[in-house]
Structures are given as structure tokens and as C-alpha cells.
Amino acid sequence: MGSIFTAAPPQSGPGYSFKQTPTTVPEGTRQHGFYPYTDNGGSTLGITGADFAILAGDTRSTSGYNINTRFAPKLFKVGGADSRIVLSVVGFAADGLALKERLDTIVKMYRYQHGKPMSVAACAQRLSHILYQKRFFPYYVTAILGGLDEEGKGALYSYDPVGSYEREQCRAAGAAASLIMPFLDNQVNYKNQYVLGSGEGHALQARERELLPRKDVEELVQDAFSSAVERHIEVGDGLQMFIITKDGIEEIYKPLKLD
């Protein structure tokens, strides 16, 4: 056996399938090959009215160009059966689920310990803290929290992945946020809408804002999603809506295009 190699080995390798054998070892240390995040696509949005809040999200879950499933909810009731708080998460679904589980137990524990349901404002700040605590290894999600405030008005809070948050009238998040948000700006906050014949240039009078009735908002949500489906491949399959009113949380499911 040893005799094969007693002579000096040939300088150029025999003709194997790859002619160019590397002659140097790669430099430096090997790098981590594991990236702990992925994007599962999808979009969510929330709009508030005088006495209600609507959260909506499509139910498609994707990995690259694959559709994992056509029904994976991004909307979750938080804090048990009689809760009036809804959390929506979009981005990395596993983090979204973990975040929802954590917030859910916290809101439940609040109820058990204080004997009253957590207010949306308190829950909103708590959620911010949860996200901020993990800012060096963030939950890779955009969250929207919805409910009714202590005066019974619709309340909506939107977040970035590291916990910065604000209360808003409406917000779109996720893959098609850049498609839906300008639409909402125009249709909910009347951006770029002016009073007819009020003048020109700086004299133009912005159309006065008003809180939309529930029916109008539902239609806006549907229009927003059916349009997003046309223009974004990661959005589609189904539209899930949670409407939070003083009477409880109503769930609506409508099919979207499957392509």
C-alpha cells in the first residue's frame, strides 16, 4: 500500500472531473452560517373609528416563492376569552407567535392579579417593553395592537421591531405596507384632499378630517387588500378581520385571490 506513494507525487493532479484543484487554503476563521430570521410575508392593517377598531391581515404564509399555507392567521386575541385586545404581527412568524404567547400570558396574569382587564394603553406600553428588552436580538415583527380605550373610543398602537410605538388612527404593516399606507393616508386621513374651489397653492384648504363609520372602514380594508393582492406576490389567499366594539370582538373571513 505504501509503495504507491514512495515516488514523488505527480505535480499536476490526474484528470478528475474538476481540473482546477484549489492550491491554497481559504484564509481566516469560518463565519457563522446560520441566520436566525426569515420573512414569512403577508400584510396587516388597522383602522379606528369613534367606537370601534378594525384589525385585518391576510392569511398567506410564504417562504421565498413558496406558499407554506393559505391559512396562517396573523391576528390574535390577547388575554383570554373575554378580552377586548387584538394583536397583529407580521414579519418572522415564529417570533410573532412567541411575542403573542408572551403578551397573552402577561395580559392574563394582569387580570388574575388585579381582578380587572388590562387597559389597551397599559397593554400597549407593556408590549413596547417586551420588544425593547430584546432589542439586541429583536423579535423581527411589525406589531399592531388594537382595542377600545377607557373612553370607549377605538385605539390603535403601531410598533417597530424594537419597541418604539405610537397611537395612530390607521396603520398598514408588512410586505404590502408601502402599497396600502398611501391609500389609507388618502382615504382615512384625507391627505392630499382639498376643499373644492378653496384657492390655489398655499391658499388651498385641506379637507377636514372626520371619523369614518364602520361600514366605510370595512370596505376600505377590503379594497386595500384586494388591491395589494394584485401587486404583491406575498399577499393573498384570505382576509381575516377582527372588529372590536363594546359588544365584543367580531371575526370576519373573506377569501382573496389564490394566485
Next chain:
Amino acid sequence: MNHLPQAWGRPRDDVYGPYNNSYLQTSGPSQHTQSPIVTGTSVLAIKFKDGVVIAADNLASYGSLARFTDVKRLLRFNSRAVIGFGGDVSDMQYLTRLLSSLEINENYSVTSSTELAANNLHTYLHKVMYKRRSDFNPLWNQILIAGLDVADNPYLASVDLLGTTFSSPTLATGFGAHLAVPIMRRVCPDEEAAKELTQEQAVETVRECMKVLFYRDARSLDKYSIAVVTKEGVDLKHGEKLEKQSWAFAEGIRGYGTQVN
């Protein structure tokens, strides 16, 4: 005799290039799994009206080498759940042992209580996988859990190395997500269709998909395991052979048949 390592099986530098010792570093940050080593390919599953069918071939590859050809990648957990593993085989073995100890623990009390349902098992595996990815020490698998949930309805769900979970009437991992899912969705597009599907149709579809995968996936094998989970229990068969293959399509492909260049 010769003391040179090359004479004892070390790849010759002139043939294979210089040996890369970097993975043997003794200094530097502690390293966890960077990539899978010995791997299994697709796992397929489809729901039908009384249960779930799940299948995976018996190959474990070492890169492009077909390393083990009799690997059982379907695990019967109990009479109502079967687990299919894709990805790293050593991590699969670790999970097998973890699930084995879970099953033993579940049966410490002899009182014949209900068994762990498939959805409970899915939640458990999700927690394990998500914890490991959060520790930057992932278990490099994509896993399908097929069986019956607590209410005895068919249950099928997936969890992967990142802890991502989802459920669908048809699921496939790896190459199967590209090649088998469209075929399976044709017979079973949604939950309503799954409620109409018979066991025979489901099994037939899965077998057909295994064949398609063998045609097109270079890391696949014509020998596979298939399991059917229903209320009657688990019917798990290993070492099934693909039947009625037709390679007629290969004739027209450059490099496949007589046409070499």
C-alpha cells in the same frame, strides 16, 4: 510501510487540493451547527377524511454521496401521531431520543389516560426548535407532524429549524415544497376537499408525488417509508419500492439518454 498520512487514506493534496483545517480551530468563538452534514430530503403529507398520510424516502445523503440507503425518517410516536424528518440526520436522531424519553415520561402512570395528541406534539417540537434557534444552536430539520388532534380530527403541521410553524391540508418539505405540493394541492386544495378525500386517493397521490420526486430530486431514492394515521392507529411501512416508473421523458433531455452532447 509508509508513515505519510496520504498512505493511510488522507486525501492527496495534489488531487483534492490542500486540506482545510479551519474547522478544527481550537481558538475563536465556540461554534454550533453551521450547516447540516448527513441529510434527508423531502417529507410529504396529505390529509384525508379520516386521517393523514405521510411519506419520506429512505436515503441519507452526505453532500452528493448517497451515504445511507435504509434510513427510517418516519417516527411513530404513539397510536395517533407520526413525525417525518427532513434535514440533518444526527439532529433527527437527537430528536428521536428526546421524543422517546417524552413518550416514556408520558406513560409513567399506568392509568390508561389519553395519549399525547398530534397538536400537543407539534407545540412541544415548536418550543424545542424555537429555543434552539434562539440559542444560535439550531436543530437543522424541517419536521412534519401528522396524526389526530385532541378532538380526533386529522392534524398536519410543520416546524422548521427557525421555529416557524404552519398547518395545511397538504404539506411537503425541501424539494417536495416545489414539486409535490402543486400535485397534492390539485387533489386537495383546501380543508373542505380534505374532508371529501378517501384514504386510497390520498395514498395514491402521495405515492405519485414520491415518484415525481425520484425523477427530479438528485438526493432522493426509490425506496421509502409511508404511514397512514387514522383512529384505528398507525399503519407504518418501511422499505416500500416505487412502482410503475417511466423514464420516457428522459429521452428528450440532453445528457440523460443516448444523446450525450
Next chain:
Amino acid sequence: MTSIGTGYDLSNSVFSPDGRNFQVEYAVKAVENGGTAIGIRCKDGVVLALEKLVVSKLLKHGANKRIATVDRNAGIVSSGLTPDGRHFVSRARDEAAQWRKLYKAPIPTSSLANRMGSYVQAYTLYSSVRPFGVTAIIGGWDAEDELPVDGMVGSGPSVGSGGKQEGSKKGGPSLYMIEPSGLYWGYYGAATGKGRQSAKSELEKLDLAAGNLTLEEGVKEAARILYFAHEDSKDKEFELEMTWISSKDGPTKGRHEEVPKELREEAERLAKKALEGDEDDEDTKMEE
């Protein structure tokens, strides 16, 4: 020889001048008051049975099981102080799990008995502890075929080298009994607790060494023997608890499980009938 300790019974690990460890002997006394527990090693399995005395009418019937599963293929029944028995079982489960972690295969019953024997014995050595107040019966079925290692890849070479012997069979049923001293033996039939004397004499009549008794017969005999052994404390109510382990081709598929309700009730019916029969015999004799 006096059975009173005269000062040598106050501490564990202290011998009396005539070479006895009184603490251990007192532990045996604790066992002698417990409900009868028996184990039968049949040709195709093992039966464990327990006479569980009903200590309160307020306890739910059929709840609070006392026979425990240790690994898939092994179970333990004990007589004496129940909490000590629980701790014993907990340790046995740890041993079985640790064995699996190390060897990727189930612990052989003989090794389990050996380890538990050592564990119990250690509690006779130190003044800081007291011996176990239980006598435990360990029953198990060791797989007769070459077992795959847990999570093994493939099934190994089908022909030629690979260490497999064609048609080799090993394993089978085993039964061990461990006493408070740590002493343990392998048995064909084992009994402990209050009714052990009569239970043992009944077990001896079965000629278990011949290896003819089937598992199902074993279950019926176990029920009969426990009912028979209960005769001495007839005033107390009891529940019959029975588990069994068969080969992988048998009714439990190599697992330690509770005897199905139907079979247990049938065995109890036969046991009661057998007892009544005995009484009838005695009555007729009296009349004669």
C-alpha cells in the same frame, strides 16, 4: 438472641455485637404491615399485582395507582411505606433514563435491579439516613431480538459481518425483589407485605420453574393468590391492582401496562369463586 436492640438500634450503620443492623430489621417490620404485593414470572411475560387496602372511603375508587412504570418495558410494585416506594420508583426512573442516555437502549431488568439494590444498600450505611421502608418487586421484559440503538440510522448489514447472529434469542421475562437491606434475588414468583406467607406457599404450588404458566393464567393466579392472602385481614376492603408485561408478540407488545379491565374483572370473579369453593369444601368437611 434478643430481638430488642439494647442501644444498638438507635443509629443506622451500627452493628449490634451479634452482627445485626437493627434499623434494617425495623424497616422490614414496616414492610410486613403493608398490603400484599406479588410478582409472577410466566413463560411469556410478567405479572405484578397489589392488594391495595382501602384506607378511607373518601378516596376515589381506582385512583391513586401504586404500581409504577419505570421504562417502557419495566414496572415496580412495592409494599411498605408508600412515600418510600415513590422515591424508590423515582430513582429507578432516573436510572432507566440515564442508561438510555448513555447506551441508547433500554436498561436490562437485571441491571436495573442491580443498581436499585446498590441504591437501597447505601441507605443502610450512614447514620444520617434511614433504610427504605419498602420491599420492591421489579418486573421487566428484555427484548429478545437484537434491538436497534435508539435513533439508529439504517438497519446495519443484512448479511455477513456486523455482529448479528442468525436466529439468536436472548432476553425474556425477569422478576427481582429488593429488600430494605439492599438484598435482591431474581425470582420465579415473589411476594411481600402482610400476606406474603400464604402468598408464597400458593406461588410455590404453581411450579413456576417449569416455565409452563402462560401470562393469562398468571394474571388469574395472581388475582386468586391475592384474594387468598387477603383472607387473614378479611375485615378490610381492598382494591386489586394488576399490571403485566408480555413479549413484543404478546398482548402488551413488550410494554408494561395495566391489565385490561375486562380481564382483571374476570380474574377477580374466578378468584372469588375459587375462594367460595374452598369454603364450601371446608363446610362439607365440617358436616362430615
